Amino acid sequence: MTTTLFDRHRLGALTLPNRVVMAPMTRVRAAGGGLATASMATYYAQRATAGLIVTEGVQPSLIGQSNPGTPGLHTDEQTASWRQVTGAVHANGGRIFAQIMHGGRVSHPDTTGLTPVGPSAVAAVGDVFTPTGPQPASLPRALDTAEVPEHAASYAEAARRAVDAGFDGVELHGANGYLISQFLSSNANLRTDRYGGPVAHRIRFAVEAAAATVDAVGADRTGIRLSPGARIWGVEDTDVPELYAALLAELAGLGLAYVHLEATADEEVLSGLRRAWPGTLVMNPLPPLGPKQTGRADADHWLGLGADLISFGRAFIANPDLVERLRGGLPLAPVDEATYYQGGDAGYLTYPAYQHAG
Numbered sequence: 001m002t003t004t005l006f007d008r009h010r011l012g013a014l015t016l017p018n019r020v021v022m023a024p025m026t027r028v029r030a031a032g033g034g035l036a037t038a039s040m041a042t043y044y045a046q047r048a049t050a051g052l053i054v055t056e057g058v059q060p061s062l063i064g065q066s067n068p069g070t071p072g073l074h075t076d077e078q079t080a081s082w083r084q085v086t087g088a089v090h091a092n093g094g095r096i097f098a099q100i101m102h103g104g105r106v107s108h109p110d111t112t113g114l115t116p117v118g119p120s121a122v123a124a125v126g127d128v129f130t131p132t133g134p135q136p137a138s139l140p141r142a143l144d145t146a147e148v149p150e151h152a153a154s155y156a157e158a159a160r161r162a163v164d165a166g167f168d169g170v171e172l173h174g175a176n177g178y179l180i181s182q183f184l185s186s187n188a189n190l191r192t193d194r195y196g197g198p199v200a201h202r203i204r205f206a207v208e209a210a211a212a213t214v215d216a217v218g219a220d221r222t223g224i225r226l227s228p229g230a231r232i233w234g235v236e237d238t239d240v241p242e243l244y245a246a247l248l249a250e251l252a253g254l255g256l257a258y259v260h261l262e263a264t265a266d267e268e269v270l271s272g273l274r275r276a277w278p279g280t281l282v283m284n285p286l287p288p289l290g291p292k293q294t295g296r297a298d299a300d301h302w303l304g305l306g307a308d309l310i311s312f313g314r315a316f317i318a319n320p321d322l323v324e325r326l327r328g329g330l331p332l333a334p335v336d337e338a339t340y341y342q343g344g345d346a347g348y349l350t351y352p353a354y355q356h357a358g
Contacts, residue, residue, distance in 0.1 A: 003303050005296070005310060006327055009051065011280055012220025012257045014095050014168060016051035019303070020323050021260075021282055023311035024054045024099040024171065024225070026067060028129075028341045029348060034059065034072030035081040041088040042349050046320035048094025051309065054171050054225075054260075055085075057101025057178075060158035063114045064151075066103025066178065067129045069343065073098060073158040079165045086166030097169040097223065098162040100155045100213075104179030105140035105188065106233050116140040117151070118182050119189040119196060119205075125234025129341075137233075145193045151179065152205055156212035159222070169221030172209055175262055176288065177233030180206045180224075184247070186238040199239065203247045210254055219255040223282070228273065230264035232288070241269055248277045258282050260311065267305075274306045283307035293335075296326050321353040330354050 009016045031037050044053055059065040059072045072078045082098070089096045105118035110130040118140035127134035143151065159170040174180035182188040183205035189196045195204050206224070213222045226247070229240040237243055248259065260282040261270060274281055283305075285298035299310040316322050318335040325332055333354075339347020 005299055005303065009280070009308055011052065011309075012169065012218075014052075016095065016309070018049075018051040018323055019309045020051050020326065021309050021311040022047050022050040022053040022316045023284055023313040024056055024173070025313050025317065026056050026070065026341070027348065028067060028069030029343060030069055030071035031081075033075070034065070034070065034078050036071050036078070036085050037081070038084060039345055039349060040071070041084040044085055044096060045088035045092045045094070046349070047316055047322070048089050048092035049321065049323040050094065050316070051323075053089060053094055053096040054311070055096065055098050057099050057173050058158065058162075060100050060102055060154040062112055063107075063117060064102035064104075064154060064179070065112050066101065066106050068111050068131045069341075073100070073161045073165070074154075079161040082162070082165035082167070090166070095168045097171050098158075098165075098167045099171045099173050099225070100158045100162070101173035102151065102154060102179040104182045106137060106178055108135055108138050110135065117143050117147075118179070119143065119185075119191055122188050122190065124177065124188075142191075145195070148195055148205060149208065152208040153212050155209045156216035159213045159217045163217050163221065169223065169257060170213065170217065171223040171225055171260060172206075172213060173225055174206055175225045175227035176230060177235040180209060181227065181230075181232075181235050184237060184243060185235045187236045188234070199243050199246050202243065203250060206247060207250045207254075210251055210256065214254050214256070220257050222254075222256050223258040223260055224251065224256060225260040225262070227262040227288070228265040228269060230262065230288075240265055241272060244273055245276050248273060252278055255279070258309070260284065263287055271305055280308045281306070282309040282311050284311040284313065288313070293332070295332070296329075299326075317347075318351045320351055325354055
């Protein structure tokens, strides 16, 4: 029988009522101190008909913060602030994972007051957001071998806080050129110790972060997002099929709830990774920030190729009732890109549900 977007799916201890996932998207609406807000609670609760919501990236430490205005999960105040969000989503019948995102070298001292860190002293390519506007990415400090485990452990510590705050689980951000992705890279990671060089060493940080998180909150509450070959923020991967097959083999032994892949490699490579991964696969069908938003046809295509769940990003911004629109074949509202990161409730809480003609 053909799998559809509207079939149920078992994910760890959760039963998802449909296979539509709200993808993580940075919206920079957090209050000072990285606190979640009442507006954030409303935003996510409006979209609670998704089978699963994955939040915007949440920093696990101050040094892990990439952009100003993003929320954290490394203080008691931050943890408490998230309870209004998880409570609102659960009250509306939803399920929500926190995405744990350590920016690594994609950061700036003007944002955190700290020198960014990375696997090697190689700057990211491009301008990063700072409180005073875009600036060139600064040169990171290469982590000493003895320091690396504490940064892997920071994902687990944030995951503990996430569960305490009422989240159903966490997704480690291993994609898009941030810290885990930097360690996987062949040009951002120039290390010669046990965390660099051959594939078996470059995957070590990702595996250690995932294993620590599994130990902290359980495998059924732990997922990871990956972007094979994406080349975002100047990160490059060589031997993409070998690298990611080796990583998935190690992660499979941990029994993670899911792997979330972005369509940043060709379909043949991605299909091979689907075959290599024995658990639930979440697929984001289109490259990030491409000209086209994911639609029903893209979702059905990947369900046919064996994906279990389909994540939608920008379509969820302007369509809080995206599941209902997809189910009914209703048109999708356009998104106002100017309001992505401007702050405030306009372009955040102001998109209505579909209005049927009277």
